[in-house]
Amino acid sequence: MMQLKEKKPKEKCKNLGEERGEMNSGSRKSGRKKATPKTPGYDTMIMNHHPRRYVALKVMYFGQRFYGFSLEAQMDPTVESEIFKALEKTRLLIGDKTEIQYSRCGRTDKGVSAVGQVIALYLRSKCKDIDAHNKHSGETVPEEQDGQPGEIDYVRVLNGVLPKDIRIVGWCPVPSDFSARFSCLSREYKYFFWSDNLNLSVMETAGKKLIGEHDFRNFCKMDAVKVHNYRRNLMSFEISPCDMRFQGHQLYAIKIKGSAFLWHQVRCMVAVLFMIGQGLESPEVIDALLDTRTLRKPQYLMAPEIPLVLLSCEFEGLKFLCSSDAGQALHVHLENECRLYHLQAAIFHEALLSHLPLSNGAENKDASSNGVTRKKASHVPLMSRETEPSYEERRAKLETAKLRA
Structure with a gap:
């Protein structure tokens, strides 16, 4: 197979790298390794x-x-x-x-x-x-x-x-x-949602209770095999409007910054905040769920996954580079994708207006664009619900299974 060749650059690169034949760990010896094909023609x-x-x-x-x-x-x-x-x-x-x-x-x-x-x-x-x-x-x-x-x-x-x-x-x-x-010093997430009839002021008051170092075992999907510490530090929480409206409803975003997050933590927190915003729960339920004496998580559905975005990851001193050509191509690509999704939204909107009117001409008051329902009569308070097994109970079950194996 012909050896791949690269043209000698006119200017030498700055900064770091590694010459051929050197491994990424000091404990490994340098030298040529046996060829392992990756894809056809890849040597x-x-x-x-x-x-x-x-x-x-x-x-x-x-x-x-x-x-x-x-x-x-x-x-x-x-x-x-x-x-x-x-x-x-x-x-x-x-x-x-x-x-x-x-x-x-x-x-x-x-x-x-x-x-x-x-x-x-x-x-x-x-x-x-x-x-x-x-x-x-x-x-x-x-x-x-x-x-x-x-x-x-x-x-x-x-x-x-x-x-x-x-x-x-x-x-x-x-x-x-x-x-x-x-x-990574911190990670920041955004969760987009429509205002509908949510009480945003109460939601923000409740969300501020999440700031600081807490045990978030009741705001995650517990993995008792791999995760043994459920304390995490949330640095900031805010709710702000976005530059978009639909049928009189304003698009908002919850922005949460923390050092690290548990499995499904953001979606669980948002789900509880939606209940509070609908008046189904009081802000004090946050205190109860963060209380380390609440060992078992009440059963509730997470917020939908599509509106959630990993916004940024913070590192000390990193400055990411992008060439002018690559940056321009990226801008054009993202702009075209935005236009395409707006066109698709226009088609769905046309169907909504022209072909599928509600028989009584009224809104469905029990439906929510945020993936949650508003049926107050059927809502069971979180602290009165069936609960999941505690961390200790899960660990005991795992140990019993090991002994039987």
């Missing part, structure tokens, strides 16, 4: 002749058609699986997944979107003089709008092969001890 041994560098990629995606972000999901497609297909197709990967020191900031669930997800991994580079140990700190990355001279335009190359609902929006060189998960 890892030949690819190992190229230098590589450790980078962070900022990713956005519209999650509706994906079974979550993580490649380990039982169903396909996932966002991560599509990203790795693109990385292999563009021959940016060197070696297999165990050698690229891969990490992700968050594992969004089925249907959840992101505009600021971050992943980190080793990628092929054009640069020959990059520091072999990636000692560079992200704090000193120059603020260049056109990327780095002579380096691969990672944003442009990957966006050229990714599906239209996934886009890379920036990249940044990072040190070898960087972890997209553990180096």
Whole structure:
């Protein structure tokens, strides 16, 4: 097979990287590894002749058609699986997944979107003089709008092969001890919803009770096998209007920032806030659910997944780069997607106005565009509902199962 060749860049790259033949861990010996085909024509041994560098990629995606972000999901497609297909197709990967020191900031669930997800991994580079140990700190990355001279335009190359609902929006060189998960200082989510007849003032009062460090075991889907500490720190909470209205209803967004989140935590918190906004629960139910003496979570449905967006992941000193060409192409792509979805909305609106009028001409007062109902008479107070097993009960059941095995 012919050896892949890269043209010598006119200008040398700045910052970090790693010369060919070096592994990402000091405990591994350098040298050529046995070729492992990835896709037809992909020869890892030949690819190992190229230098590589450790980078962070900022990713956005519209999650509706994906079974979550993580490649380990039982169903396909996932966002991560599509990203790795693109990385292999563009021959940016060197070696297999165990050698690229891969990490992700968050594992969004089925249907959840992101505009600021971050992943980190080793990628092929054009640069020959990059520091072999990636000692560079992200704090000193120059603020260049056109990327780095002579380096691969990672944003442009990957966006050229990714599906239209996934886009890379920036990249940044990072040190070898960087972890997209553990180096993250905070994560911020937005949850969009229609105002309908919700009492936003009461919702905001209740939401402020969530700020601070609390035990959120009653606001998540408990995983007693992997998670043993349910204390998390919420830094901020706010509700604000968006620039959109429909049939007299204003679109709003709940914005929540925290150091880390439990499984389904945001959707559980939003579900309880909707009950409070409808007058079905009082704000004091937040205090009761945060009370560590409330060991068992009441049974309730989470808020729908589609309106939830991972807005941003905060890291110290990272400045993501995007070339002018890649940035312009990204802007045009997103603008076209916005236009397309507005056209689709116009078609549904036309059907609503012209073809499917309600027989009595009245609104359905029991329906809600936020995926919850307003039937006050049938509402069972949260603290009076059937409960799920406590963490201690789940652990005891697991230990019993181990003894029987």
